[in-house]
Amino acid sequence: MTYSSTATLSGPHKAAVLMLALGEERAAMLLGRMHDDEVRDVSAAMASLGPVSAPVVEQLCNEFSDALGDAGSLMGGWEATERLLLRSLPKERVTQIMDELRGPAGRTMWDKLGNVNESVLANYLKNEYPQTVAVVLSRIRPDHAARVLSLLPEAFSMEVVMRMLRMESPQAEALEGVERTLKAEFMSNLARASRRDPHELMAEIFNNLDRSTENRMMAALESVSDDSAARIRQLMFTFEDLKRLDNNGIPVLLRAVEKDKLAIALKGASESLREMFLRGMSERAGRMLRDDIAALGPVRLKDVEEAQAIIVALAKDLAQQGALRLTDGAQEMMVE
Numbered sequence: 597m598t599y600s601s602t603a604t605l606s607g608p609h610k611a612a613v614l615m616l617a618l619g620e621e622r623a624a625m626l627l628g629r630m631h632d633d634e635v636r637d638v639s640a641a642m643a644s645l646g647p648v649s650a651p652v653v654e655q656l657c658n659e660f661s662d663a664l665g666d667a668g669s670l671m672g673g674w675e676a677t678e679r680l681l682l683r684s685l686p687k688e689r690v691t692q693i694m695d696e697l698r699g700p701a702g703r704t705m706w707d708k709l710g711n712v713n714e715s716v717l718a719n720y721l722k723n724e725y726p727q728t729v730a731v732v733l734s735r736i737r738p739d740h741a742a743r744v745l746s747l748l749p750e751a752f753s754m755e756v757v758m759r760m761l762r763m764e765s766p767q768a769e770a771l772e773g774v775e776r777t778l779k780a781e782f783m784s785n786l787a788r789a790s791r792r793d794p795h796e797l798m799a800e801i802f803n804n805l806d807r808s809t810e811n812r813m814m815a816a817l818e819s820v821s822d823d824s825a826a827r828i829r830q831l832m833f834t835f836e837d838l839k840r841l842d843n844n845g846i847p848v849l850l851r852a853v854e855k856d857k858l859a860i861a862l863k864g865a866s867e868s869l870r871e872m873f874l875r876g877m878s879e880r881a882g883r884m885l886r887d888d889i890a891a892l893g894p895v896r897l898k899d900v901e902e903a904q905a906i907i908v909a910l911a912k913d914l915a916q917q918g919a920l921r922l923t924d925g926a927q928e929m930m931v932e
Contacts (some may be wrong), residue, residue, distance in 0.1 A: 597712055601652060601655065602652060602655050602722045603661060604657055605652075605656070606641065608637045608638055608640070608641035609619060609644075609645060610656060611638050611641065612638055612641040612642040612645050613645065613648055613652075613653060613656055614656065614657070614660060615627075615638065615642070616642065616645075617653055617656075617657060625755045629714060678721065679890060706735045706736060706932075708734050709732065709735070709778070710736050710737055710740055714740060714743040714744045714747060715747060717744050718744045718747035718748055719747075720782050721744065721748065722748055722749060724757045726752065726755040726759050727759050727763075727775070728774055729748070729756045729759075730756050730759035730760045730763055731763070731771065731774050732774065732778075733745060733756065733760060733773075734760055734763065745757070782828055795824065795828050796831050798828050799828045799831035799832045799833075802814070802828060802832055803832055803833060803834070803905075803908070804905070806898065806901055814828070814829070833907055833908060833912070834904075834908065835861060835865060835869070835904035835907065836865070836866060836869060837838055837908075838869060838872075838907075838908070838911065839868065839869050839872060841872075841911075842888045845875030845919075846872065846873065846875075847876055848878065848919050849907070849910070849911055850873070850876055852914060853910060855885070855888070856888075857903045857906055858873070858885070858903075858907065859885060859888040859889050860892065860895055860899055860900055860903040860906040861900065861903040861906075861907050862885070862889055863889055863892055863895050863900055864895070864897065864900035864901075864904070865904070870889075873885075874886070
């Protein structure tokens, strides 16, 4: 194909021409900074380029130089990047690229996994097949794999260990399948989580503070930004918010919670919340719980807060497993 002007060149072909004009050494440096997909696109364009006349090369270099000179000061960012990509790529592809960018650092999927917090990775992997987990742990750094393995349920982790011991070198197709699954499910969800409202993140942090620190920091925040404080209060999920648990969901939570923790937590709860839990029990179990609460005597506020935090965390885990559902905004829980 003969190129009469730069207008007949596609984006990848323009990039290919510029890189050839720069010479092998500089082109190699640029390729080394590109993502695998970009290398593939530019390489394919370079291979199919054919002859390009000197006037077209000069015109393209001038256009590139003029574009840089006209730009003036620049401001990059997520929104600017997304707008630019949307001008030339389908929305689905742009969403995928932006999710990859917002996710953990790393050029390959395994590099990215190596930068994911071990608790986050273990929480995801515990719901996968042991063979899949074995493949993942065999591909990340041994120290990171050890931390993830220690956080998996004991029986499940031993099954993973046995799969790893028996595992031969994974076939390319198997690795590609695992990579696709991780990219489509885990990494995209991780990237979406990084875009969430900062007030939501701060509400989770406040939920994990002890009561006195929470009150002190909330009071300080109110003096600076009353709107932010109000928004965080709205998003926080506390032990008292369990009042919004659907009646059918109370037994689900009661079956999972340790009875001694429940007694301590209810020791510092409102009467209405205490009665709600008692109504979810049999008459005999309710009577025993009342006796346990009465037998506790004075309890340290710190112990009450810790027990309540454990039960709230358990309720959230049950919601993630599908046994309970937390609706957005209203912070209500319902049983599926």
